Amino acid sequence: MSRRSPNILVFSPSQTEVDGYVESIRNQGFISVKGATTFAEAEKYLPSTEIILGWKFPTELLSEPIAASVRWFQSMGAGVNDLILDKSIPETITLTRIVNQFGTHISEYVFSFLLYIVKDGQRMQESQLNSMWDPFISDTLKGKTIGVAGLGSIGAEIVRKARAFDMSVSGLSFSGNQASLVDQHYYPDQWLEFVKDLDYLVLTLPLTNSTHHIVNKDILLGMKPNACLVNVGRGALIDEGDLITVLQSGHLQAAVLDVFEKEPLPKDHIFWSMSNVFVTSHLSGPSTVDDVSTFFIENVKRYLNEVPLHGLVDRQIGY
Template identity: 75%
Template sequence: MITYQPNILVFSPEQAEAYAECIRDHGFTSVKAAATQEEAEKYLPSTEVILGWNFPTKLLNKPIASSVRWFQSIGAGVDDLIADNLIPENITLTRIVNQFGSYISEYVFTFLLYILKDVPRMKQSQMERQWDPFISESLAGKTIGVAGLGSIGAEIVRKARAFEMNVHGLSFSAKQAHLVDCHFTPDEWGEFVKDLDYLVLTLPLTDATHHIINRDILLAMKPKACLINVGRGALIDEGDLIPVMQSGHLLAAILDVFEKEPLPKDHVFWSMLNVYVTSHLSGPSTTDGVSRFFVENLKRFLHEQPLHGLVDRKRGY
């Protein structure tokens, strides 16, 4: 039985009411849903907790938001919120964690197998009614490098083990170094990438990781290696990546995130045969998953326990 009911505002341009209904189903009744700035302004007075996506943060500096104590982002990436100086320092920020590992790791291996096993050739043979029993390569014995060993990176490592791959990792701390065969730190990018068949980026975007993948790093990779970005778009300097891909140095770049989203229709990536473009879909925020995470954090909030996904503004994530 929930005795104290904090005033909760759910903000989402498209799914606010769906999230609110899920939260109410868990016994929290003081929940308002807003899909527009006008609705947010209406419900902000006396609001203590916000679950939000694309929230109009300029409202948080107004007197109507003086009661807000905690802002839970619906997504995992919070670089935009951290950079937003309109959010008062006294508001606690949290992000979704431990929700996306399965989805994103399946996305990664979907493309690795699609390319390695040459699925397009198989389908073309079918269309042409050609019997073409070619021998493809195996992931076993290949070397995958995972940059970022949080919950997403750790799940990619786990699945790589199932394919009997060699696994290297890079992270800003060595807390998860035991997960990989070789661990590297951020001052060892050149050493980290030089032996990889596949480089997977799951890092958060911070000042230290902005454009961390540049021409020098790309050219330090093995010819015909593959780059996969499921982290943040600005981890890669797209201006450097384009000529590297045009030169054929890398076999493929699999990109789910970009510096500007949606990717402009006239962007060269759309037409490059060795670049695979997807629409920031590898790690979906499902209504049920986000709501369960938020409700668990609400219970911790009510009992004054440390919140999951707590954001360190100085660290950047």
């Protein structure tokens, strides 16, 4: 039985990435696939394109007549706040994001740092470097309280792993649909109550108008003095100026930051040199060609069968 093969355009600044996606999609029988890495190539292939699988796509082209045939834009990532705010993307274009693929990677990232901190990995490293025998007794995650702000697929996996370490788990979410996952659930008007007893606060929230700088000086000072903050959501969830002030005052044990308001993080940013800040390069939840291709191909099949797409973005809600 034959099936329609829509015209698909894959865009990424990485040629290797584009080649991988194009090959994967074609191997599934969708042969009308073009790849582009530059503005000029995107402009060339947009006419008659129906579906875009993209990352850092030159969206200004989508308001031009050459993009009149585009019906659906699938982001290669989970965060789409930039696409939602982009007025050059017509409302007629359906937006989807990757969902249910990052929990394993991000939860492992979170707990690699929590274990390093609670077991004082830095002291162990320094002892080895100084050839010093130092059989100290480290702390444990057991009995500690972790708070997860955002209980989607990523947050849910962090909760699951926290249970394996015998931690107490609190959660904050907008809908409360996943409240049963945690010991204590809070809503967005309960931030101070949510954070006051936490040993670890992990942010997995999407960035929307209501979550921009949601973690500010008041929230940070409302946490226990020796608590730790982990951000694997979006950089602008945190007021970075407030975080710097609070950390410099000695409040909070550490901040683990994988995302920032400006990326790449400028070389002269103070975060790089702060001893109580761990900086990583937005790497906790990688979008791999195999995983994203599998997600996208399944969505193409759903699109052709006219059933709801996975990861459908609600522009009003913001994700």
